[in-house]
Amino acid sequence: MVVMYIDSVPNRNSPPAILLRESYRDGKTVRKRTIANITKWPQHVIDGLRLLLGGKTLVPAEELFSIEKSTPHGHVEAVIGTIKRLKLDTMISSKPCQERDLVIAMIAERLLYPCSKLATTRVWHSTTLAEELCVKDLNEDDLYEAMDWLVARQSRIEDKLAKQHLTEGSLVLYDISSSYYEGRVCPLIAFGHNRDGKKGKQIIVYGLLADSEGRPVAVDVYPGNTGDSTTIPDQVEKLRGRFGLSHVVLVGDRGMLTQTKIDIVKTYPGIGWISALRSKAIQELVERRYLQLSLFDQQDLAEISSPDYPGERLVACLNPFLKEERARKRLDLLEATEKKLEKISRKVAARTKKPLNKVDIGIKVGKVINQYKVGKHFKLKIKDGFLGWERKKELIEREASLDGIYVIRTSEPKERMPAEDTVRNYKSLAQVERAFRSLKGVDILIRPIRHRTSDRVKAHIFICMLAYYVEWHMRKALAPLLFDDEELEIDRKRRDPVSAAA
Helix, strand or coil: CCEEEEEEEEECCEEEEEEEEEEEEECCEEEEEEEEECCCCCHHHHHHHHHHHCCCCCCCHHHHCCCCCCCCCHHHHHHHHHHHHCCHHHHHCCCCCHHHHHHHHHHHHHHHCCCCHHHHHHHHHHCCHHHHCCCCCCCHHHHHHHHHHHHHHHHHHHHHHHHHHCCCCCEEEEEEEEEEECCCCCCCCECCCCCCCCCCCCEEEEEEEEECCCCEEEEEEEECCCCCHHHHHHHHHHHHHHCCCCCEEEECCCCCCCHHHHHHHCCCCCEEEEEECCHHHHHHHHHCCCCCHHHHHCCCEEEECCCCCCCCEEEEEECHHHHHHHHHHHHHHHHHHHHHHHHHHHHHHHCCCCCCCHHHHHHHHHHHHHHHCCHHHEEEEEECCEEEEEECHHHHHHHHCCCCEEEEEECCCCCCCCHHHHHHHHHCCHHHHHHHHHHHCCCCCCCCECCCCHHHHHHHHHHHHHHHHHHHHHHHHCCCCCCCCCCHHHHHHHCCCCCCCC
């Protein structure tokens, strides 16, 4: 009887030789001979042959198994893994519970496939999310109860985030935005400055507080008719009271930190601020010769002072790229306005039998002037059956002389914050604007908002903020894969703070 088998023969310092051999009996002697040297065969082929020689029956895997369903898991693991690595789950609740699992599921779903809460309970079954978090048997009513549970814990969660990311003397970025609302019953909705451009839609306003790198820390929701600057006292009280910070530097744009609100901030010892002057205030500095344009002959940044701003530092900057861009844009708007005015003028001239009266002409002209916002640059002459205009050249030239010039104002002394760093810190507000783009864009889809109660609207926006918190950290961790500029943060701290980035 002949038996075939695979033998492994030691080969001193080299890998063992794999031989296909057969064994047979010659009288009372057992002999063997080598049939082939299969050392270079792939390991899986050798293993298969060994099983065959051992009497096993081999069947192709595709004939034994059929894939009935394949549930995506990788992106779920990436998001949930990030949440656990950040310990966001324990920030939400130190003890595991169904509400915490549902909140984490809603945060994850905002990043995986943002949709309504009803759709969330359907979509999370298309991945392993529901199974991973043990929420597959729950419905939208459970989500709403979890949202009510979350909004009651929002302050404590924000306190934990602030403790982790804000320190004494740190920079705090603050800006405000709005989103339109679908419906008519929420107490928070009102007509206001709709940044989404949705005409006829009522809105909800929310303010985002972030650290110096743009990492979100807290969010507040306000009625849609709330002015930007009126939210500042709430933020100062939060920083001083809830977060217990005695010294921070609040950064807000010129529409946020107005003179009135700065006067309020000044009443809080230890709270510094950085903002910017409006164009009218800059014009007054030039006219009173506190800001001389000759300062920019050899430099693009100069620190000035004015008795109108006691106890403050003013940093004037000139960006040549911005100067060219504003001049081009103004010219385009003026020409576009004149083109439409010319069209109206031809219609007025054509009405000879029944001339248009000056009221009707004024209504038509008003629509054109308001469309491009350059009415202040035109001198109009309107009479029955006549329309004439001319540019206010002196006003245009005076405005053009300030193109590219902006002035940053701050309460921080030069020892703590040099002029260059003051400008850089003000420009850090772009990090909050990036957060708003992610919140409103395809990343998270904070809008449209449909919840009927104030608490659930607040919970929805807070969930979106926490989702961006996770996204922010994921972007940092995956920067090499996303082709992000990994040296951008370092470059921002050392390059010219005024001129355009190369």
